[in-house]
Amino acid sequence: MAVTPLRERTRREIEQQAIVLFSDKGYLATSLQDIATAAGCSKATVLYHFTSKAAVLASVLEQPSALLAALLDEASQLPPAEAQERTINGFVDLGVQFRGLLNVLNEVIPSVLEIPELEGLVAAGDRLARLLAGSDDPEQIAMAEFAIHGLLGACRVEHLQYTEEQLRNLCVKATRRLLT
Amino acid sequence: MAVTPLRERTRREIEQQAIVLFSDKGYLATSLQDIATAAGCSKATVLYHFTSKAAVLASVLEQPSALLAALLDEASQLPPAEAQERTINGFVDLGVQFRGLLNVLNEVIPSVLEIPELEGLVAAGDRLARLLAGSDDPEQIAMAEFAIHGLLGACRVEHLQYTEEQLRNLCVKATRRLLT
DNA sequence: GTCTATACGAAGATAGAC
DNA sequence: GTCTATCTTCGTATAGAC
Numbered sequence: 073m074a075v076t077p078l079r080e081r082t083r084r085e086i087e088q089q090a091i092v093l094f095s096d097k098g099y100l101a102t103s104l105q106d107i108a109t110a111a112g113c114s115k116a117t118v119l120y121h122f123t124s125k126a127a128v129l130a131s132v133l134e135q136p137s138a139l140l141a142a143l144l145d146e147a148s149q150l151p152p153a154e155a156q157e158r159t160i161n162g163f164v165d166l167g168v169q170f171r172g173l174l175n176v177l178n179e180v181i182p183s184v185l186e187i188p189e190l191e192g193l194v195a196a197g198d199r200l201a202r203l204l205a206g207s208d209d210p211e212q213i214a215m216a217e218f219a220i221h222g223l224l225g226a227c228r229v230e231h232l233q234y235t236e237e238q239l240r241n242l243c244v245k246a247t248r249r250l251l252t
Numbered sequence: 253m254a255v256t257p258l259r260e261r262t263r264r265e266i267e268q269q270a271i272v273l274f275s276d277k278g279y280l281a282t283s284l285q286d287i288a289t290a291a292g293c294s295k296a297t298v299l300y301h302f303t304s305k306a307a308v309l310a311s312v313l314e315q316p317s318a319l320l321a322a323l324l325d326e327a328s329q330l331p332p333a334e335a336q337e338r339t340i341n342g343f344v345d346l347g348v349q350f351r352g353l354l355n356v357l358n359e360v361i362p363s364v365l366e367i368p369e370l371e372g373l374v375a376a377g378d379r380l381a382r383l384l385a386g387s388d389d390p391e392q393i394a395m396a397e398f399a400i401h402g403l404l405g406a407c408r409v410e411h412l413q414y415t416e417e418q419l420r421n422l423c424v425k426a427t428r429r430l431l432t
Numbered sequence: 433g434t435c436t437a438t439a440c441g442a443a444g445a446t447a448g449a450c
Numbered sequence: 451g452t453c454t455a456t457c458t459t460c461g462t463a464t465a466g467a468c
């Protein structure tokens with residue numbers, strides 16, 4: 073148990089290489105052959121460990137998804153005002169931390185409904201908007217969604233010209249302006 | 253001249269069907285075969301009129317691109333304060349009018365640098381951010397970019413639940429909050 | 433000039449040998 | 451568990467009918 077079983081080694085290597093390639097070239101521009109070559113195995117081996125290319129993506133997004141879900145669960149149990157505060161800071165932190173993968177997220181959103189493995193993320197997006205909004209006012213929720221898209225776009229495009237700290241401050245400031 | 257030449261009929265039909273398909277399923281999920289079938293011709297005919305799939309996209313985006321460029325040219329010649337005002341309203345109008353295609357734009361952005369036909373749009377994005385910002389302050393420009401991404405996302409995701417008027421008001425309000 | 437027919441390489445995915 | 455071989459469909463290219 074202390075030692076990684078052999079059966080998991082290849083799978084992990086595939087996932088790690090996929091993270092690098094997806095962050096670098098994007099999901100669609102990365103082929104199964106690219107992943108296989110980087111991981112030192114064949115295309116068929118990738119599809120043995122993951123049932124499809126979308127399944128590789130889902131696996132790559134598993135950790136950030138879980139962290140987002142945990143944040144939402146935690147914030148849900150706070151009083152409304154604190155919940156909004158916690159959600160803003162936590163979401164910006166997640167966005168900055170996983171900015172390489174946000175690139176991928178944005179890329180895939182248009183067809184996200186056709187990737188069953190990513191349904192959980194869609195649902196999380198709805199919960200996130202409601203918590204950010206801090207109320208059930210439709211306009212406030214729309215502002216929250218505007219903020220989410222702004223953040224995804226900002227982290228994607230500018231992840232090279234700003235430090236993590238600058239990006240975090242910018243996103244928090246913009247989100248507050250939208251939700252006040 | 254009053255009558256549409258035959259040579260243009262097929263081309264127009266292809267473009268119209270491409271707009272519908274791109275708006276509905278997205279660019280990447282639409283194949284040349286889909287376009288050809290919808291237009292009532294063969295794949296090769298599509299590629300006779302347009303040199304590649306990317307060229308079809310470029311043609312589809314030609315009108316909104318031209319309108320955006322015209323808006324930026326017009327706003328550039330106004331004094332700073334009016335320029336910002338004009339750019340906000342004009343850009344929101346364009347976003348709402350072509351919201352079906354914004355879907356496509358978002359989808360293609362990650363790899364936009366690899367589609368030569370779309371270089372003009374990238375440059376326009378930079379000009380747009382500077383005009384929206386109304387100054388050369390980097391933070392203000394970052395806010396403008398945040399607003400652009402928010403708008404693209406909002407128009408894309410919510411283009412079914414809101415009327416054009418509601419969407420326009422929402423986007424103007426959000427953009428003002430970010431840029432004030 | 434306008435189109436159909438056909439072919440090529442690469443993609444995601446599956447079947448079966450080892 | 452990993453491979454090779456194979457299937458289908460994609461985007462693209464070209465030859466040639468009308």
